[in-house]
Amino acid sequence: MSRAYALNDWYAVADAQVLARGPRRTMLLDQEVTVSGTTDDLRVIDAEGSAYPAQFRYGHVWTSLGDAPRPLFDIPEADEPGRRLVPCGVVRVKCSPLRAVENFLDIAHFPFVHTGILGSEPHTEVAPYKAEIRDDVDEVWATKISFYQPQAAKSAEAGGDTQYLYRVAAPTTAVLYKTCPPKPEAMDVIAIFVQPRTETECDVWPWMALYDDVSAFAGLVQFQQEIFLQDRSILENQRPVKLPLDPKMEIPTRADLTSIAYRRWLKSKGAFYGALTEDA
Amino acid sequence: MSQFTLYDYVLSGNCYKIRLMAGLLNVAYDTVPVDFYPGLEHRGEAMRALNPSGTLPVLVAGELILSETQSMLGWLAASFDRSGMWYPVSDAGLHAQVLQWLGFSARLTASVGAARLNAMLDWPTDIETVRGAARKDLDELEVLLTDRVFAGQTWLVGDGPTIADIACFPYVALSPDAGFEHDGYPAIRNWLYAVRSLPGFVTMPGIHPLHELREAESDG
Numbered sequence: 101m102s103r104a105y106a107l108n109d110w111y112a113v114a115d116a117q118v119l120a121r122g123p124r125r126t127m128l129l130d131q132e133v134t135v136s137g138t139t140d141d142l143r144v145i146d147a148e149g150s151a152y153p154a155q156f157r158y159g160h161v162w163t164s165l166g167d168a169p170r171p172l173f174d175i176p177e178a179d180e181p182g183r184r185l186v187p188c189g190v191v192r193v194k195c196s197p198l199r200a201v202e203n204f205l206d207i208a209h210f211p212f213v214h215t216g217i218l219g220s221e222p223h224t225e226v227a228p229y230k231a232e233i234r235d236d237v238d239e240v241w242a243t244k245i246s247f248y249q250p251q252a253a254k255s256a257e258a259g260g261d262t263q264y265l266y267r268v269a270a271p272t273t274a275v276l277y278k279t280c281p282p283k284p285e286a287m288d289v290i291a292i293f294v295q296p297r298t299e300t301e302c303d304v305w306p307w308m309a310l311y312d313d314v315s316a317f318a319g320l321v322q323f324q325q326e327i328f329l330q331d332r333s334i335l336e337n338q339r340p341v342k343l344p345l346d347p348k349m350e351i352p353t354r355a356d357l358t359s360i361a362y363r364r365w366l367k368s369k370g371a372f373y374g375a376l377t378e379d380a
Numbered sequence: 381m382s383q384f385t386l387y388d389y390v391l392s393g394n395c396y397k398i399r400l401m402a403g404l405l406n407v408a409y410d411t412v413p414v415d416f417y418p419g420l421e422h423r424g425e426a427m428r429a430l431n432p433s434g435t436l437p438v439l440v441a442g443e444l445i446l447s448e449t450q451s452m453l454g455w456l457a458a459s460f461d462r463s464g465m466w467y468p469v470s471d472a473g474l475h476a477q478v479l480q481w482l483g484f485s486a487r488l489t490a491s492v493g494a495a496r497l498n499a500m501l502d503w504p505t506d507i508e509t510v511r512g513a514a515r516k517d518l519d520e521l522e523v524l525l526t527d528r529v530f531a532g533q534t535w536l537v538g539d540g541p542t543i544a545d546i547a548c549f550p551y552v553a554l555s556p557d558a559g560f561e562h563d564g565y566p567a568i569r570n571w572l573y574a575v576r577s578l579p580g581f582v583t584m585p586g587i588h589p590l591h592e593l594r595e596a597e598s599d600g
């Protein structure tokens with residue numbers, strides 16, 4: 101197990117609602133931590149009582165266990181006026197935190213797993229798009245994606261082609277931008293903040309920043325939860341459980357362009373927590 | 381025309397019982413999504429006014445307000461199944477067996493259902509006790525379904541599907557969400573397959589459409 105790289109990243113360990121209900125004792129990178137306090141007076145401590153830095157951002161409490169945390173990534177859309185910020189709770193999944201991110205980046209499974217919502221047969225083909233590692237920002241991006249969706253969002257009234265843009269801001273954080281049905285000139289933002297409990301178990305905090313003044317909050321959350329829970333059983337059954345980073349370790353049938361870029365990027369950084377590699 | 385309103389949560393196996401039964405009977409209805417998780421809206425004042433026990437689902441049809449899935453399934457079958465197959469009340473023996481299984485379905489909610497909420501949403505529960513009960517309930521079902529197979533039968537009661545099957549199906553089908561795989565339960569697998577093949581069957585997260593099941597099985 102190599103936590104070296106992972107220690108200096110930030111992780112969501114609570115949201116405002118959880119925090120308001122009292123202390124949350126949880127696991128992060130194989131270590132027990134307890135989160136408590138209020139959004140402007142946060143406390144994260146381990147089992148021995150040592151304190152860790154904490155900040156409240158994007159509706160969640162973030163902490164880092166390392167000595168030299170890298171800066172928390174920026175999601176500028178979070179501050180745009182008019183967006184509804186929708187935290188969707190936390191879902192536990194017995195899978196590698198990296199597999200949870202990789203699945204989030206994969207479009208090809210939409211028609212089969214999210215049938216009638218994010219995809220449908222026979223519209224199964226993913227048109228060519230662009231995936232790249234952006235060295236200037238140290239992120240993975242996938243752009244120029246277009247895909248037919250029967251119901252792209254709660255707010256969608258009919259099926260149509262949806263434009264997508266994906267962004268991996270940290271090894272355990274992925275953000276997607278997709279056409280916003282009621283506001284075609286803008287894009288909705290959906291992210292997953294993955295809290296790695298161990299290398300093979302994570303708590304996933306989906307979060308959205310949407311333009312939708314119409315849908316009830318419960319409807320928005322359930323739309324996202326329905327989709328995410330369709331993935332959960334598939335994630336829990338992936339083998340090997342950890343994400344293979346060496347090309348010869350897994351037959352790349354499923355692996356699409358974004359996934360290949362993501363795996364390369366992880367490997368080049370030495371981000372091996374949750375990965376299966378000969379280098380670790 | 382909408383026949384009732386369902387106060388619904390998309391991940392709830394109990395709400396799914398009603399969505400499934402309505403699908404099988406081809407009954408139209410409206411839903412009101414309730415923020416069960418993370419909001420715990422079902423325990424709030426507005427929902428308690430409708431259902432003091434603070435659980436989902438709640439079914440409202442005119443003056444009628446139902447908060448137990450057993451009664452909802454009975455009401456749906458009695459109101460919309462002209463064949464009388466789904467709720468065989470004219471035969472005392474079959475009727476009693478259906479009621480027996482409806483009782484069993486409540487045990488499944490308390491065992492597999494609770495283990496699942498804990499595994500997925502970290503829902504507070506006495507996890508050791510609940511997991512033990514879940515294992516016991518699934519083992520018991522496997523034995524009873526094996527007897528049915530030896531008797532040349534597919535369904536829990538009589539020779540056709542009843543509300544007993546629909547009441548028990550969701551948490552058995554969803555047990556892998558809590559880590560209880562179906563591998564060691566051949567009779568359960570057969571029965572799940574039979575339910576999934578019914579015309580009008582609807583899915584929920586964790587229960588994939590049958591074409592995927594077929595693909596997964598031919599791959600493995």
Ligand SMILES: N[C@H](CCC(=O)N[C@@H](CS)C(=O)NCC(=O)O)C(=O)O
Nearest residue numbers: 392393394434435436447448449450
């Ligand atoms: N009223 C029973 C039980 C329903 C039940 O337990 N529903 C769960 C959701 S699947 C619930 O509302 N739990 C309330 C809670 O745990 O707060 C039934 O309809 O079968």
Ligand SMILES: [Fe+2]
Nearest residue numbers: 209213214331
């Ligand atoms: Fe998915």
